[in-house]
Amino acid sequence: MITEIIKINPKDTEKLNRAAKLIKNGETVAMPTETVYGLAASAFDENAVNKIFEAKGRPQDNPLIVHISDISQLYEIVSFVPDSLKKLANRFMPGPLTVVLPKNEKIPDVVTAGLPSVAVRMPSHETARAFISACGVPLAAPSANISGSPSPTSAKHVYDDLNGKIPMIIDGGECSVGIESTVLSLTGETPELLRPGGITLEQLQSVLGEVNVNAAVLSPVDKNTKACSPGMKYRHYSPKTKIIAVKGSSRSFADYVNFKKDESVCALIFEENRENIIVPYVAYGKRNDCNSQARSLFKSLREVDALGKEVCYAELPRADETGLAVVNRLLRAAGFSLVNLEKKDGGEFTVLGLTGKTGSGKSYVCEILKNKGAAIIDGDKLAREIVKNDKELLKELAAAFGNDIIKDGVLDRKLLASRAFRDKEGVETLNALTHPRITRLADCELSSLKKSGARIAVIDAAALIESGISEKCDILAVTYAPESVRLERIIKRDGITESEALLRMGAQKEDGFYSSKADYVIRCYSPYNMNKELEPLLKKLGL
Ligand code: TXA
Numbered sequence: 001m002i003t004e005i006i007k008i009n010p011k012d013t014e015k016l017n018r019a020a021k022l023i024k025n026g027e028t029v030a031m032p033t034e035t036v037y038g039l040a041a042s043a044f045d046e047n048a049v050n051k052i053f054e055a056k057g058r059p060q061d062n063p064l065i066v067h068i069s070d071i072s073q074l075y076e077i078v079s080f081v082p083d084s085l086k087k088l089a090n091r092f093m094p095g096p097l098t099v100v101l102p103k104n105e106k107i108p109d110v111v112t113a114g115l116p117s118v119a120v121r122m123p124s125h126e127t128a129r130a131f132i133s134a135c136g137v138p139l140a141a142p143s144a145n146i147s148g149s150p151s152p153t154s155a156k157h158v159y160d161d162l163n164g165k166i167p168m169i170i171d172g173g174e175c176s177v178g179i180e181s182t183v184l185s186l187t188g189e190t191p192e193l194l195r196p197g198g199i200t201l202e203q204l205q206s207v208l209g210e211v212n213v214n215a216a217v218l219s220p221v222d223k224n225t226k227a228c229s230p231g232m233k234y235r236h237y238s239p240k241t242k243i244i245a246v247k248g249s250s251r252s253f254a255d256y257v258n259f260k261k262d263e264s265v266c267a268l269i270f271e272e273n274r275e276n277i278i279v280p281y282v283a284y285g286k287r288n289d290c291n292s293q294a295r296s297l298f299k300s301l302r303e304v305d306a307l308g309k310e311v312c313y314a315e316l317p318r319a320d321e322t323g324l325a326v327v328n329r330l331l332r333a334a335g336f337s338l339v340n341l342e343k344k345d346g347g348e349f350t351v352l353g354l355t356g357k358t359g360s361g362k363s364y365v366c367e368i369l370k371n372k373g374a375a376i377i378d379g380d381k382l383a384r385e386i387v388k389n390d391k392e393l394l395k396e397l398a399a400a401f402g403n404d405i406i407k408d409g410v411l412d413r414k415l416l417a418s419r420a421f422r423d424k425e426g427v428e429t430l431n432a433l434t435h436p437r438i439t440r441l442a443d444c445e446l447s448s449l450k451k452s453g454a455r456i457a458v459i460d461a462a463a464l465i466e467s468g469i470s471e472k473c474d475i476l477a478v479t480y481a482p483e484s485v486r487l488e489r490i491i492k493r494d495g496i497t498e499s500e501a502l503l504r505m506g507a508q509k510e511d512g513f514y515s516s517k518a519d520y521v522i523r524c525y526s527p528y529n530m531n532k533e534l535e536p537l538l539k540k541l542g543l
């Protein structure tokens with residue numbers, strides 16, 4: 001069979017009709033969606049649906065998602081629409097959310113693998129909806145990959161997997177979400193998350209309140225037990241290279257992988273780690289931007305295969321927000337083989353760099369660490385010390401900012417600040433003079449702490465990263481509040497709508513500079529939350 005790739009935009013009625021004709025004739029067609037490409041057939045046509053299973057080599061007991069173009073189509077498929085669905089539809093449909101509901105008799109068993117429920121999704125991709133609408137029937141469609149391999153996020157990926165097995169691929173560009181939809185079951189008393197995806201658990205909770213998380217989300221499913229979502233029990237998203245997931249800081253990951261010095265090893269890393277890794281690698285998104293990770297994960301897994309290595313160590317993100325879905329996919333790609341570098345072996349000297357915007361809870365965290373026995377190096381104090389004791393520095397500052405900033409051998413800090421902070425150049429000059437000296441001083445303090453037998457030193461400095469002191473740190477932590485929490489909090493606190501809150505947040509400065517470099521982001525948004533928030537860091541430090 002010849003596989004035609006055809007670029008279609010939502011207004012290409014003629015081309016859409018040509019593709020729809022294939023569906024009406026009982027064929028399969030690969031279509032783009034915002035999550036991943038799907039391999040579609042009429043959900044009412046048992047023979048056509050069988051062709052999907054054949055082309056993909058998909059196990060028959062793994063049910064398919066039925067795609068609709070309009071919410072009214074839901075009633076052609078399900079036997080009951082709960083109130084919770086209406087709430088969800090208002091917020092997340094169309095979009096990367098699939099809901100599982102009791103099916104009606106029109107849906108053949110082959111679609112649902114004999115289950116009494118059916119999974120339904122309305123994609124937000126305009127071409128997908130235009131195509132479903134042109135077909136005039138709901139479309140059953142799993143991801144358009146060979147079963148077990150990474151889901152396709154471009155028409156080329158589909159072609160690489162299914163060339164010669166299907167008549168047509170609709171090319172709608174690269175998928176914007178990049179991982180499959182969130183699957184939520186509404187068949188029980190409490191909604192249950194079966195597969196994490198583009199719509200996050202936090203978002204679902206904000207609409208539904210309680211949401212259970214199925215055990216299979218982050219742990220393997222025993223092949224013999226009956227899975228709630230049968231797809232969970234298969235090894236998935238796997239390239240040919242053996243993937244091993246690694247949990248830990250960027251630094252510990254780099255040390256671990258570089259130490260392997262093995263020809264057969266490669267790595268799947270975050271952008272920020274590029275300069276630190278000496279084995280061949282593929283980068284997939286930024287460390288603290290799970291959406292960017294999701295967007296390139298599957299493409300990157302395919303690129304890992306192209307490196308032709310035996311083993312690939314993959315950096316794992318934090319398992320919250322979209323990160324939960326990324327962790328879920330990576331653990332499955334790895335067949336759950338996981339190396340945890342966060343278990344700290346004792347007896348060493350560890351330097352923690354702590355930074356964050358003013359008022360973000362830095363001092364509060366410092367106090368807790370101090371009470372638990374960590375030695376604190378206060379960056380502000382170091383800065384005051386150098387301008388007091390370093391005569392050479394005072395001379396250089398006077399030359400740069402005017403002799404009058406020194407009165408009787410003492411620096412007028414206010415006057416210096418008013419001159420230095422006037423413009424960017426002033427700040428740069430000040431930093432160029434002070435930062436290397438502060439770093440040297442921090443180094444001295446670290447050495448003497450180490451000699452004195454201290455186990456953990458914390459450097460608390462606002463300009464930790466800019467000054468280069470962070471280079472001396474084994475672990476970097478930043479205090480801040482994540483966007484969704486800020487959003488929720490702003491809405492509650494100020495009694496405003498989500499869009500108003502988003503507008504305000506959009507006007508704020510990016511936290512990304514710090515958080516993208518940090519190993520731990522400590523969300524200091526509620527004192528009640530602090531113990532839990534600090535838990536991973538304290539564990540890592542052995543405190
Ligand atoms: O984003 C997506 O969801 C993509 C695009 C094409 O829409 N589709 C997709 O389909 O990922 P697939 O077949 O690769 O994954 C469907 C998942 C499987 O884990 C399957 O077990 C689950 O949905 N599922 C389908 N019907 C179900 C049902 N009745 N009850 C529980 N889980 C179901």
Ligand code: MG
Binds near residue numbers: 142151
């Ligand atoms: Mg799939």
